[in-house]
Amino acid sequence: MTQEQFSKYSFLLDRTARKVKQYAQQKFNQGDFDVTVDQWLVLKNLSENVLVSQTELAQLVFKDHPTLTRIIDILCKKGYVERVPHPQDRRSFQLHLTNEGVEKVKALKPQITKIREKAWENLNERDFEEFRRILNTIYDNLEEHSDHEA
Amino acid sequence: MTQEQFSKYSFLLDRTARKVKQYAQQKFNQGDFDVTVDQWLVLKNLSENVLVSQTELAQLVFKDHPTLTRIIDILCKKGYVERVPHPQDRRSFQLHLTNEGVEKVKALKPQITKIREKAWENLNERDFEEFRRILNTIYDNLEEHSDHEA
DNA sequence: TTTGTCACACTAATTATTGGTATGACACAA
DNA sequence: TTGTGTCATACCAATAATTAGTGTGACAAA
Structure with a gap:
């Protein structure tokens, strides 16, 4: 890898990640x-x-x-999530979706899947495996304890 | 101060502190x-x-x-103290006596004062000031930030 | 273009709790 | 008398969630 490539990968990652997020958030807003x-x-x-x-x-x-x-504070305020005191450990909560949250997930999931698909037009399964392999390798190279699940 | 005195003060403090506590706890037990x-x-x-x-x-x-x-766990279980979630800080509680706790303090206070008086028979106000001055000096000598109120 | 708002990321610190170990005091059994 | 069990407390290390502060990005409004 050349010097330029070394300085470029970070830019590419950052730009792409932000684009994906911007696009999704715009679609989220449009979809209320x-x-x-x-x-x-x-x-x-x-x-x-x-x-x-x-x-x-x-x-x-x-x-x-x-x-x-x-x-979690915001989601609890919206009524989608509830904190329940942990039965054995007073320092901890257990989180769960409210009924409203379950309905929200059910309603949004197919729409969000479609939004996510847009980014993979003209790319195939092989590309995805490459993408995943490379990004996981980068992550592992920088993580002391390699423990990914992506 | 001689070497012996240097090695003795800790013993004297420990023995006396434990005696005071043992005596008090015995009286507490006898008094239910x-x-x-x-x-x-x-x-x-x-x-x-x-x-x-x-x-x-x-x-x-x-x-x-x-x-x-x-x-506090024990006192809450006995019904004398209550933890109330702090109105401004979710990490914190505010503690207060229950009505039962208030009654308990009122009932015990005079009895406990009498118990405490026993240790000062044959000692006077001057002795108490000496006691307080010396023990506070020892505490301050060993405390990085001298901030006592005793 | 600038400003304001919102949401998130990151850092440092805080509050109370958990777990483990040790000690002292006391009661009970051998 | 000695040993064991129980309870309460002290101390140490670590943990879970929260608070406070600062910065950035995205977007809307002026």
């Missing part, structure tokens, strides 16, 4: 989804994982604790 | 007070301070946080 992209990530993970703690969820969605606290 | 000496210290401070946090109380009674958590 009532959640941001990040809030959706949390809702989706809660729909797939039952009664997780905030620490566990933070690891799943790769967000830091203060940020997740605030996202 | 339903609290230990340390629990009483907490109750007394709560009767003199309104809606304190656990951190503030820990400083008042010079106990560490885990120990105080457990003492």
